Amino acid sequence: MVTRAFTPYTEAADMTRVCLQKFVSATFALQLAATALQAQELIELPGRDRLIDPDFEEVYRVGVLEGESWEMFGEVNKVAFDAEGNLYVFDGTMGLMGSGNLRVLVFDGAGGFRHQFGSWGGGPGEFNRPVGFAVLRDGTTVVSDVGHRAYQLFDASGTFQRMVRTGDDPGTVSASATIRPDPRGAAVFAGGFGGGPDISFRTASGAGGAAVPASRPITRVALDGEVVEADTVVQGWLPRRADMDDLTPNVPAELREMLGRMSMPTLFEPRLLVGVLPDGGIVHSDSSAYVLKVTPPGARAPQRIIRRPFLPEPLTPSLWSDFEERRAARREGRGGGPPGPRILEVRGRSEGGGTPVTGSFQLEQRYYHEVPVLRTLATTWDGRIWVQRR
Structure with missing residues (x-):
């Protein structure tokens, strides 16, 4: 390689x-000044692209x-x-x-x-x-x-x-698979963002129940002590997701409690795209539209909205068919066969030394109703934001 x-x-x-490589989608770059904002500011950018020569x-x-x-x-x-x-x-x-x-x-x-x-x-x-x-x-x-x-x-x-x-709490997730550096040092930002969809786990809500996640939090994880200190800085919007037990109706009762704490994203669901600014502020996108939300350090809520007049595309049978054909072509290009059904393999804990409950179940594929505008978002050390759209 x-x-x-x-x-x-x-x-x-x-x-x-x-x-x-050559851009298939238009890419747009802008510079943000790291200034303190007192009220939410709306910035309307034009729809005309500034194309970048890939050479x-x-x-x-x-x-x-x-x-x-x-x-x-x-x-x-x-x-x-x-x-x-x-x-x-x-x-x-x-x-x-x-x-x-x-x-x-x-x-x-x-x-x-x-x-x-x-x-x-x-x-x-x-x-x-x-x-x-x-x-x-x-x-x-x-x-x-x-x-x-x-x-x-x-x-x-x-x-x-x-x-x-x-931390030592057995109910906590031990570490995040997607982290971003804090330009100020001694910390990273963690959350359900990055290169692909994530599986959300419900959190305990007392009395043996489980609370359905209401958002996709972005957390600053301080690393200057012996144990991390986590502080939620932004609450990203979370689209409604199907529970795992809805996607696998044939799961036996022994495994339903475990599956009841999980949810799966739908295909084409808007991803949580996140970048970190030089002052530790967060720029993120959490919807299908071309909307960037900027949250300064300590603000807890976005104070600047950057918007462009591009709308998400409704998911039509034609788009769905084209997507499935491209996915099949990619699999064949890697030497694989045609896409098969999604399979969930689970293993339950044994009680009293008995044999643990195991099983494989087919997952129903569900699709979001529209295709998001934005694909990726990144930031540089000097505060430049790079956005790629479809």
């Missing part, structure tokens, strides 16, 4: 790819098919930049399965190899089940590790510094 870097992106924050000057290229171990990539999960333009490549397998060979490779602003770090194991500084990554302005790497139930911190040289525990 070859990774390339281009001049406009040498200092881009948290762009999920360094190799920039960027190549600065450097890293990655070869045959060579030194540090230049042969296996499975790149994420790339990120620090404020000095150093490139961090998170390469290898990862996730909840508990085994893999994840490593972090660091390159300077000219593409020269600096160092690599990361090994698997159960000790401090070793990856146990890493699921999320962020690089802070000063080059500190934060790894969200559910196996350790902690965030692991490495300095700019790749040396392990410490672990910050997520």
Whole structure:
């Protein structure tokens, strides 16, 4: 696998790819001043696009098919930049399965190899089940590790510094799979945003009940203590979702309590898109329309709305058919067969040493009623917002 870097992106924050291909959708960039806002401000932007020439000057290229171990990539999960333009490549397998060979490779602003770090194991500084990554302005790497139930911190040289525990409450999620760096340092932002849909878990509401999530919160996770301190800074809108027991009506009663705490997003549901501004403010999109909401630090609610006159497209049978055909073509291109039914595999806890209840059940696919305008959102260290729309 070859990774390339281009001049406009040498200092881009948290762009999920360094190799920039020809834009299929229009991309729009704007600059926000980090000013204090006293009341909600509405900014209406024109519908005319400023198209960007995709023929960027190549600065450097890293990655070869045959060579030194540090230049042969296996499975790149994420790339990120620090404020000095150093490139961090998170390469290898990862996730909840508990085994893999994840490593972090660091390159300077000219593409020269600096160092690599990361090994698997159960000790401090070793990856146990890493699921999320962020690089802070000063080059500190934060790894969200559910196996350790902690965030692991490495300095700019790749040396392990410490672990910050997520807490001992067994009812809490141990670590977030999607995190964004706080430009002010010593913290990350976590939430149900990022590259794909998420599964929402209901939270306990007392008396054995479960509360249906009413929003998609964005949380600032402070990492300057021994245990994280989480503070919800934005409440993103959550579209109505079908409960898992509605999607799997043939599930036995023994497993319904577990499924009753889960919900699945519908296809084409508006994703929660999030970027972090230099002062720690949040810009996010949580609906189908072209609307960006800016929340300054400490505001708790958006105080600036940026809007463009683009409307979501209703999901018609023709659009649905085109989507399914493209999905089938992608699967065949990867050597897979045609898309099959979605299958949920569950395993219940055993009681009194008995055999745990297990089962596989077909999930009903449900679709959102319209196709959102926005696809991705990212921010740079200097406060520039990049938005890609369909």
